[in-house]
Amino acid sequence: MARLFSILFILVSCSQLRAQNYDYSIGRQIEKIDSFSFWLEELTSIGVRETGSEELNLAGEYLISKYKQFGYTDIKLDTFYYSDDTLYNIIIEKPGLDPNKWIIVCSHYDSKNSVGANDNGSGVVATLETARIIQSIETRVGVRFIHFSAEEQGLIGSNYYVKNSLDTLEDLQLVLNLDQLGGTLGETEGNKKIYCERDEAGVTSNNALSYLKTDTLANLTRAYSFLEPVISNAYSSDYIPFEDAGYIITGLYQYSDDNGTVHTSNDDLEHLDLDALKQVIQVALAGTMYFSRNTLPLSVGTTVIPKFEIFPNPAQDFVQLKLYSNEKMNYKIRSFDGKTVLDGTVIHQTAISLHDLQVGVYVVGIYTLNGVLINSSKLIIAP
Numbered sequence: 001m002a003r004l005f006s007i008l009f010i011l012v013s014c015s016q017l018r019a020q021n022y023d024y025s026i027g028r029q030i031e032k033i034d035s036f037s038f039w040l041e042e043l044t045s046i047g048v049r050e051t052g053s054e055e056l057n058l059a060g061e062y063l064i065s066k067y068k069q070f071g072y073t074d075i076k077l078d079t080f081y082y083s084d085d086t087l088y089n090i091i092i093e094k095p096g097l098d099p100n101k102w103i104i105v106c107s108h109y110d111s112k113n114s115v116g117a118n119d120n121g122s123g124v125v126a127t128l129e130t131a132r133i134i135q136s137i138e139t140r141v142g143v144r145f146i147h148f149s150a151e152e153q154g155l156i157g158s159n160y161y162v163k164n165s166l167d168t169l170e171d172l173q174l175v176l177n178l179d180q181l182g183g184t185l186g187e188t189e190g191n192k193k194i195y196c197e198r199d200e201a202g203v204t205s206n207n208a209l210s211y212l213k214t215d216t217l218a219n220l221t222r223a224y225s226f227l228e229p230v231i232s233n234a235y236s237s238d239y240i241p242f243e244d245a246g247y248i249i250t251g252l253y254q255y256s257d258d259n260g261t262v263h264t265s266n267d268d269l270e271h272l273d274l275d276a277l278k279q280v281i282q283v284a285l286a287g288t289m290y291f292s293r294n295t296l297p298l299s300v301g302t303t304v305i306p307k308f309e310i311f312p313n314p315a316q317d318f319v320q321l322k323l324y325s326n327e328k329m330n331y332k333i334r335s336f337d338g339k340t341v342l343d344g345t346v347i348h349q350t351a352i353s354l355h356d357l358q359v360g361v362y363v364v365g366i367y368t369l370n371g372v373l374i375n376s377s378k379l380i381i382a383p
């Protein structure tokens with residue numbers, strides 16, 4: 001029995017390892033997450049960002065100044081009216097190599113009865129960190145960051161955007177919503193978990209791809225954070241108007257047993273679990289990089305991602321690199337600390353001499369000729 005159990009354990013571990021497939025080009029970017037708690041302090045110090053308040057407008061100006069500072073030039077206000085108030089969704093675009101393909105990463109910036117550290121300052125600063133870090137990275141799919149207004153009044157801003165401002169001709173591949181991350185400080189068990197939210201209701205034609213992409217988000221959670229992903233259903237946040245219109249959605253929401261602080265004056269920085277928030281930001285950034293670089297065949301019927309094989313692995317003097325595509329590609333072999341130690345081009349198959357390299361673990365990456373990472377794999381050089 002014990003033996004069977006250990007075999008099962010090894011099988012489970014192996015399948016999890018396969019699913020995780022750690023990509024150092026994402027891992028290196030995650031190490032750059034360092035500013036969110038400072039921004040959260042600045043954002044919450046503006047005051048209660050109630051819809052229609054001066055504080056909400058000031059928060060909007062604050063966010064715009066941040067994106068300008070990160071180097072973004074394409075910043076738009078999506079203006080709408082609610083009650084007697086003029087309100088703004090804030091839209092920031094980072095175009096991809098394919099001008100018609102987009103993903104949206106969104107987080108509402110209004111708050112209710114509080115300075116909204118958790119709801120939803122946490123989602124806002126997760127979006128800011130993601131935008132800051134991804135700004136200089138080339139992606140195949142464009143990333144549109146949106147901060148919606150009047151979420152708390154019933155998804156008013158996101159409804160307006162989907163019905164009036166969204167270009168229905170573009171290929172919007174995914175909406176990743178970030179709302180209430182970090183959880184309440186002290187909820188140590190609950191804050192080890194993160195809800196990865198999928199579309200289980202409403203329009204049904206988009207559910208299967210939402211399941212698939214949410215599973216991918218859960219795998220990225222295991223690979224790039226200490227959090228345990230919990231698959232849950234999407235509800236009551238800004239992805240819903242997109243869902244209603246047939247788009248593919250997913251979301252992150254922090255599991256916490258005590259939601260007693262939300263929409264009360266206790267939703268402040270003191271009550272927020274910043275360590276847990278950092279972990280979720282790692283997942284948000286990994287997800288944004290993953291889906292925008294499109295390394296999975298997620299968009300059915302568009303592009304087949306060229307796969308490659310390296311053998312033998314572990315290798316000693318030589319390694320063979322074989323592509324399953326007819327295109328000429330570049331390859332790079334990087335050491336564990338990210339330095340490129342060998343590079344070149346390959347068509348079909350090539351033998352690479354490893355004589356000058358030391359024993360150790362390396363990453364082989366396959367790139368298009370203009371430098372877009374297509375796929376990567378670990379290579380072990382054995383003694």
Ligand SMILES: [Zn+2]
Pocket residue numbers: 108119120151179180237
């Ligand atoms: Zn919220």
